Amino acid sequence: xxxxxxxxxxxxxxxxxxxxxxxxxxxxxxxxxxxxxxxxxxxxxxxxxxxxxxxxxxxxxxxxxxxxxxxxxxxxxxxxxxxxxxxxxxxxxxxxxxxxxxxxxxxxxxxxxxxxxxxxxxxxxxxxxxxxxxxxxxxxxxxxxxxxxxxxxxxxxxxxxxxxxxxxxxxxxxxxxxxxxxxxxxxxxxxxxxxxxxxxxxxx
Amino acid sequence: xxxxxxxxxxxxxxxxxxxxxxxxxxxxxxxxxxxxxxxxxxxxxxxxxxxxxxxxxxxxxxxxxxxxxxxxxxxxxxxxxxxxxxxxxxxxxxxxxxxxxxxxxxxxxxxxxxxxxxxxxxxxxxxxxxxxxxxxxxxxxxxxxxxxxxxxxxxxxxxxxxxxxxxxxxxxxxxxxxxxxxxxxxxxxxxxxxxxxxxxxxxxxxxxxxxxxxxxxxxxxxxxxxxxxxxxxxxxxxxxxxxxxxxxxxxxxxxxxxxxxxxxxxxxxxxxxxxxxxxxxxxxxxxxxxxxxxxxxxxxxxxxxxxxxxxxxxxxxxxxxxxxxxxxxxxxxxxxxxxxxxxxxxxxxxxxxxxxxxxxxxxxxxxxxxxxxxxxxxxxxxxxxxxxxxxxxxxxxxxxxxxxxxxxxxxxxxxxxxxxxxxxxxxxxxxxxxxxxxxxxxxxxxxxxxxxxxxxxxxxxxxxxxxxx
Numbered sequence: 001x002x003x004x005x006x007x008x009x010x011x012x013x014x015x016x017x018x019x020x021x022x023x024x025x026x027x028x029x030x031x032x033x034x035x036x037x038x039x040x041x042x043x044x045x046x047x048x049x050x051x052x053x054x055x056x057x058x059x060x061x062x063x064x065x066x067x068x069x070x071x072x073x074x075x076x077x078x079x080x081x082x083x084x085x086x087x088x089x090x091x092x093x094x095x096x097x098x099x100x101x102x103x104x105x106x107x108x109x110x111x112x113x114x115x116x117x118x119x120x121x122x123x124x125x126x127x128x129x130x131x132x133x134x135x136x137x138x139x140x141x142x143x144x145x146x147x148x149x150x151x152x153x154x155x156x157x158x159x160x161x162x163x164x165x166x167x168x169x170x171x172x173x174x175x176x177x178x179x180x181x182x183x184x185x186x187x188x189x190x191x192x193x194x195x196x197x198x199x200x201x202x203x204x
Numbered sequence: 205x206x207x208x209x210x211x212x213x214x215x216x217x218x219x220x221x222x223x224x225x226x227x228x229x230x231x232x233x234x235x236x237x238x239x240x241x242x243x244x245x246x247x248x249x250x251x252x253x254x255x256x257x258x259x260x261x262x263x264x265x266x267x268x269x270x271x272x273x274x275x276x277x278x279x280x281x282x283x284x285x286x287x288x289x290x291x292x293x294x295x296x297x298x299x300x301x302x303x304x305x306x307x308x309x310x311x312x313x314x315x316x317x318x319x320x321x322x323x324x325x326x327x328x329x330x331x332x333x334x335x336x337x338x339x340x341x342x343x344x345x346x347x348x349x350x351x352x353x354x355x356x357x358x359x360x361x362x363x364x365x366x367x368x369x370x371x372x373x374x375x376x377x378x379x380x381x382x383x384x385x386x387x388x389x390x391x392x393x394x395x396x397x398x399x400x401x402x403x404x405x406x407x408x409x410x411x412x413x414x415x416x417x418x419x420x421x422x423x424x425x426x427x428x429x430x431x432x433x434x435x436x437x438x439x440x441x442x443x444x445x446x447x448x449x450x451x452x453x454x455x456x457x458x459x460x461x462x463x464x465x466x467x468x469x470x471x472x473x474x475x476x477x478x479x480x481x482x483x484x485x486x487x488x489x490x491x492x493x494x495x496x497x498x499x500x501x502x503x504x505x506x507x508x509x510x511x512x513x514x515x516x517x518x519x520x521x522x523x524x525x526x527x528x529x530x531x532x533x534x535x536x537x538x539x540x541x542x543x544x545x546x547x548x549x550x551x552x553x554x555x556x557x558x559x560x561x562x563x564x565x566x567x568x569x570x571x572x573x574x575x576x577x578x579x580x581x582x583x584x585x586x587x588x589x590x591x592x593x594x595x596x597x598x599x600x601x602x603x604x605x606x607x608x609x610x611x612x613x614x615x616x617x618x619x620x621x622x623x624x625x626x627x628x629x630x631x632x633x634x635x636x637x638x639x640x641x642x643x644x645x646x647x648x649x650x651x652x653x654x655x656x657x658x659x660x661x662x663x664x665x666x667x668x669x670x671x672x673x
Binding site: 015016017018020022023026027028030031032033034035045074075076079080081082083084087102103104105106109110113114167168169170172180181183184185187188190191194195198 | 227229245271283350351352358361368400434526637638643
């Protein structure tokens with residue numbers, strides 16, 4: 001996994017609550033057997049019109065957010081299915097950070113496995129970021145945010161700065177780009193000892 | 205030897221922590237790993253690239269379910285990409301020594317139907333699967349939850365998961381359900397009260413007299429939809445109903461009585477403390493119908509479609525309005541006046557034998573409305589055979605239902621069973637998200653009996669007034 005230390009990028013705002021993983025990557029694209037190539041299908045049913053052309057009304061299709069790598073969203077982002085295809089699609093499209101007031105548990109965990117940082121901020125801070133993004137875009141430029149993982153802060157160039165929390169272990173894995181299976185296999189003796197102690201658990 | 209009173213979750217958790225290395229998340233031992241074709245190919249590929257074996261193939265069970273056709277199994281799979289995914293599962297199971305209940309195997313079926321049915325699922329176990337409806341298995345007193353594909357690979361390689369311990373939420377349901385009100389109505393009602401994120405970060409334990417009265421399959425329906433309230437898992441403490449259900453099943457322990465003695469230690473201590481408690485009355489629940497695009501957007505059959513502009517919360521207002529727009533509905537419409545094009549009876553929520561019996565008893569002696577296309581998709585090969593032995597397939601076919609082979613089918617429409625744009629469906633499945641059953645399709649979640657009644661009348665109908673023939 002690529003380490004994540006810090007990142008500065010254009011913000012795309014998705015002003016909807018309860019964005020489910022069926023919307024992030026619709027089921028017709030789950031038949032691939034690779035981890036890559038899902039970005040082209042991200043938000044497919046919202047992003048494209050029935051004739052296959054980009055939907056001009058959809059937030060991510062606005063020219064001003066071209067190349068966006070920070071996604072700003074509302075409550076309960078990533079709810080529904082456990083499909084890791086959702087973070088794969090977001091990462092493949094170019095997103096490195098997702099900011100929302102709350103996330104669904106499985107999606108939240110899946111992000112860390114893919115070098116992408118999900119950041120929970122208070123609802124009023126997220127509201128403020130939506131406001132700042134709208135203002136910057138109205139003034140003709142994209143809105144940019146800086147995310148610094150060692151200090152766990154998200155900030156802009158106009159005085160916004162907030163801390164966020166990440167589990168210390170997840171943080172270390174992101175910073176060092178660790179293969180967490182290799183890390184767990186360092187404890188193989190403890191796993192074997194557990195198995196030996198439970199050699200005949202109820203049910204066998 | 206007395207210590208702090210513990211919940212069911214505490215007991216399972218404590219007995220499965222392998223170690224908590226300094227500065228790291230605990231490693232939780234996983235007893236059973238269920239695998240299907242859609243979320244596993246990249247995990248097996250990861251093992252192959254790293255040269256790692258599956259640590260405990262005998263604790264790993266696989267079946268194709270999401271993607272497979274539900275039509276004649278003797279025919280080749282028409283979609284080449286689906287076929288490739290199923291072939292990949294076959295090859296991976298062969299290469300890594302995993303037991304596969306393949307297409308054509310008498311025990312193939314939806315992974316969450318066959319786990320309990322074969323006795324693979326047992327009380328006190330930790331069970332994972334790359335599927336969010338894994339909470340189903342919690343009905344037998346297991347800690348069961350959905351994981352992503354990277355975690356599938358982690359479990360395959362290490363038989364453990366990195367997990368922070370979730371919080372506990374007791375949902376106590378007092379009283380009992382009225383006639384005609386089912387476990388599906390109960391869980392939809394609870395989700396409506398909790399919201400789609402009310403359970404986030406928690407494992408729900410369903411308790412109380414109303415839950416205790418539910419049969420094993422009804423408990424599975426309740427636990428199955430825990431994720432729709434955002435919960436990590438749902439569980440019900442094992443009792444005599446659980447033990448009676450498991451006795452004699454293929455993978456049940458050979459020394460069953462000794463196992464029962466073990467399992468009886470798992471229910472939470474009487475004075476165990478939950479992080480949060482919510483209390484509901486079973487008698488308050490009426491048959492439920494969803495009107496929107498998430499499962500918490502739900503009302504009783506005797507209600508009208510709500511007017512979202514009257515909602516207090518701005519997020520709810522916005523998502524409610526968007527949902528009505530997508531669903532082609534207007535606030536104030538009576539639920540019983542909503543006409544239907546399709547009816548789907550199936551999915552890991554409601555495709556077991558008791559679900560099919562309930563639906564068949566409604567349909568018996570009636571015909572499907574001429575405006576409706578209705579289908580029944582049994583949850584497993586065993587359920588299908590059992591239903592056929594009982595003549596339920598005849599009841600459905602005679603009424604004009606299609607009778608299909610086992611699979612996930614139109615719950616998520618990965619296979620050819622989908623809605624066309626604008627079609628409106630009464631579905632016994634678990635998600636009414638936009639496009640879930642097919643792009644532009646409109647899904648209303650209901651119980652099997654309510655779906656069956658809607659198939660006959662062509663619109664939603666209060667099952668409490670049904671004239672059984």
